[in-house]
Amino acid sequence: MKIAIIGYGNIGKAVEQAVLAAPDMVLSDVYHHNDNLSRIKADVAILCVPTREVPEYAQICVNQGVATVDSFDIHSRIAGLRSELMPLDKAHKTVSIVAAGWDPGSDSVVRSLMQAIAPQGITYTNFGPGRSMGHTVAAKAIEGVHDALSMTIPLGTGVHRRMVYVELEEGADLKRVEKMILKDDYFAHDETHVIAVPSVAALNNVAHGVNLVRSGVSGATHNQRFEFNMTINNPALTGQVMVACARAAVRMKEAGRYGAYTMIELAPIDLLAGEKEDNIRALV
Amino acid sequence: MKIAIIGYGNIGKAVEQAVLAAPDMVLSDVYHHNDNLSRIKADVAILCVPTREVPEYAQICVNQGVATVDSFDIHSRIAGLRSELMPLDKAHKTVSIVAAGWDPGSDSVVRSLMQAIAPQGITYTNFGPGRSMGHTVAAKAIEGVHDALSMTIPLGTGVHRRMVYVELEEGADLKRVEKMILKDDYFAHDETHVIAVPSVAALNNVAHGVNLVRSGVSGATHNQRFEFNMTINNPALTGQVMVACARAAVRMKEAGRYGAYTMIELAPIDLLAGEKEDNIRALV
Numbered sequence: 001m002k003i004a005i006i007g008y009g010n011i012g013k014a015v016e017q018a019v020l021a022a023p024d025m026v027l028s029d030v031y032h033h034n035d036n037l038s039r040i041k042a043d044v045a046i047l048c049v050p051t052r053e054v055p056e057y058a059q060i061c062v063n064q065g066v067a068t069v070d071s072f073d074i075h076s077r078i079a080g081l082r083s084e085l086m087p088l089d090k091a092h093k094t095v096s097i098v099a100a101g102w103d104p105g106s107d108s109v110v111r112s113l114m115q116a117i118a119p120q121g122i123t124y125t126n127f128g129p130g131r132s133m134g135h136t137v138a139a140k141a142i143e144g145v146h147d148a149l150s151m152t153i154p155l156g157t158g159v160h161r162r163m164v165y166v167e168l169e170e171g172a173d174l175k176r177v178e179k180m181i182l183k184d185d186y187f188a189h190d191e192t193h194v195i196a197v198p199s200v201a202a203l204n205n206v207a208h209g210v211n212l213v214r215s216g217v218s219g220a221t222h223n224q225r226f227e228f229n230m231t232i233n234n235p236a237l238t239g240q241v242m243v244a245c246a247r248a249a250v251r252m253k254e255a256g257r258y259g260a261y262t263m264i265e266l267a268p269i270d271l272l273a274g275e276k277e278d279n280i281r282a283l284v
Numbered sequence: 285m286k287i288a289i290i291g292y293g294n295i296g297k298a299v300e301q302a303v304l305a306a307p308d309m310v311l312s313d314v315y316h317h318n319d320n321l322s323r324i325k326a327d328v329a330i331l332c333v334p335t336r337e338v339p340e341y342a343q344i345c346v347n348q349g350v351a352t353v354d355s356f357d358i359h360s361r362i363a364g365l366r367s368e369l370m371p372l373d374k375a376h377k378t379v380s381i382v383a384a385g386w387d388p389g390s391d392s393v394v395r396s397l398m399q400a401i402a403p404q405g406i407t408y409t410n411f412g413p414g415r416s417m418g419h420t421v422a423a424k425a426i427e428g429v430h431d432a433l434s435m436t437i438p439l440g441t442g443v444h445r446r447m448v449y450v451e452l453e454e455g456a457d458l459k460r461v462e463k464m465i466l467k468d469d470y471f472a473h474d475e476t477h478v479i480a481v482p483s484v485a486a487l488n489n490v491a492h493g494v495n496l497v498r499s500g501v502s503g504a505t506h507n508q509r510f511e512f513n514m515t516i517n518n519p520a521l522t523g524q525v526m527v528a529c530a531r532a533a534v535r536m537k538e539a540g541r542y543g544a545y546t547m548i549e550l551a552p553i554d555l556l557a558g559e560k561e562d563n564i565r566a567l568v
Contacts, residue, residue, distance in 0.1 A: 017503030219301030221520035236505035271400035
């Protein structure tokens with residue numbers, strides 16, 4: 001399978017490593033953000049551009065009949081992106097896998113499985129500890145903030161604490177910055193602590209985690225308990241998930257199943273390298 | 285979807301409860317073990333017969349064009365059962381889902397996902413605490429044992445302890461029974477403790493659990509850690525998984541995707557009641 005990477009930031013570099021490690025893939029091209037994309041020579045283009053630019057880049061690729069994988073992560077707009085790409089993929093006889101990261105992505109698979117095997121109940125998704133990109137960007141935008149890092153701390157039952165580390169600009173007032181952050185819509189609904197530090201760079205790291213918990217009912221039997229935990233390097237996992245989905249995209253295309261799909265619409269076996277029968281023997 | 289249940293032991297009764305709780309299913313018939321199965325009126329027959337009888341019953345149903353779900357659990361023969369049923373399902377334009385319990389079954393899905401997102405590494409499946417049917421039957425077969433219960437205790441890294449509770453027959457010698465059990469092939473390779481109790485019935489319960497752990501590599505990044513835990517009522521979970529797979533069987537059949545499949549070949553969304561788009565919005 002020939003893989004192209006579009007966008008070469010943290011995620012693009014992680015995807016490159018996962019493609020190089022895959023026994024059944026070759027890396028055809030790495031396109032930087034503003035490269036000419038009029039003739040992509042690959043089976044799949046893995047889109048590592050900022051999330052808001054994903055729809056545009058996906059269309060450029062699909063119009064050439066190239067399959068795409070993205071890790072579009074605005075939860076409320078995933079179904080919309082899928083619906084937009086669906087007719088385009090069908091028309092060009094190709095496949096797009098959307099929202100293929102870890103959440104949305106592999107976590108969505110676990111949530112779906114948990115709900116299938118205990119249909120009545122509550123699932124809690126507890127994120128972290130790890131950096132939230134959205135909250136970090138929001139904190140950086142506050143006047144008087146030179147640099148910021150917003151860490152998401154899981155408190156259980158889907159409730160999170162925000163630990164916001166700020167490197168202040170010369171002469172900025174911590175009390176005033178704190179007040180602005182606490183008022184911001186990103187932070188107004190969660191327990192939030194603002195802490196001044198001499199260097200945000202010294203704190204930064206890409207570790208993250210999740211704790212997914214469900215207590216539910218199978219048939220008429222209550223108290224069925226399920227839990228999924230992970231502690232991971234965030235871009236490395238995102239890159240690997242995208243590469244696994246690139247493999248699934250090729251297989252769906254080969255089977256003539258053109259269209260746009262989320263990860264919960266894929267058979268897990270299609271994410272795996274190797275022969276189907278061997279994987280069934282090893283994993284079932 | 286019209287569902288028939290074949291076999292009405294612990295699992296058959298659990299399947300019945302899960303079918304009755306499903307918003308999109310009706311229970312057509314419950315066939316006891318030796319009923320006449322020449323005219324099954326259902327979309328799917330859920331096979332709740334002893335595992336060794338599954339191939340025979342699956343063929344009876346598939347020959348009538350009825351889809352089947354089984355929880356066949358002899359790991360080494362699952363690929364073989366799938367290959368046997370595959371041409372029959374294709375010929376009769378129907379679908380069989382094989383090995384659809386929790387292990388093999390939903391655990392297989394988690395193992396596949398973990399391997400896809402961290403392809404290099406080791407997965408350990410730690411079972412229990414819970415009753416092992418195979419070991420219990422082996423202990424019961426020992427001379428001098430009136431009743432027995434073999435509990436599987438997880439010690440980590442896939443190593444298990446066997447706690448064997450025996451109710452002795454009048455005049456039987458515990459030392460001799462213990463020696464026979466320790467020599468039996470089911471127990472010879474694990475740490476095994478044999479304990480005499482006045483009543484095995486007083487200890488019996490159907491709780492079980494699993495702890496699936498993987499430390500692996502995503503791309504070039506090591507120390508990616510994943511864990512899946514559950515504590516469950518064993519027949520209730522098995523029954524619910526089978527019912528979820530009955531739904532997937534109907535959907536695969538409607539899509540013209542005839543054949544025999546393990547759970548890792550199914551899209552998780554097909555296990556879920558409700559509309560596809562609604563589930564994507566709720567779970568992705």
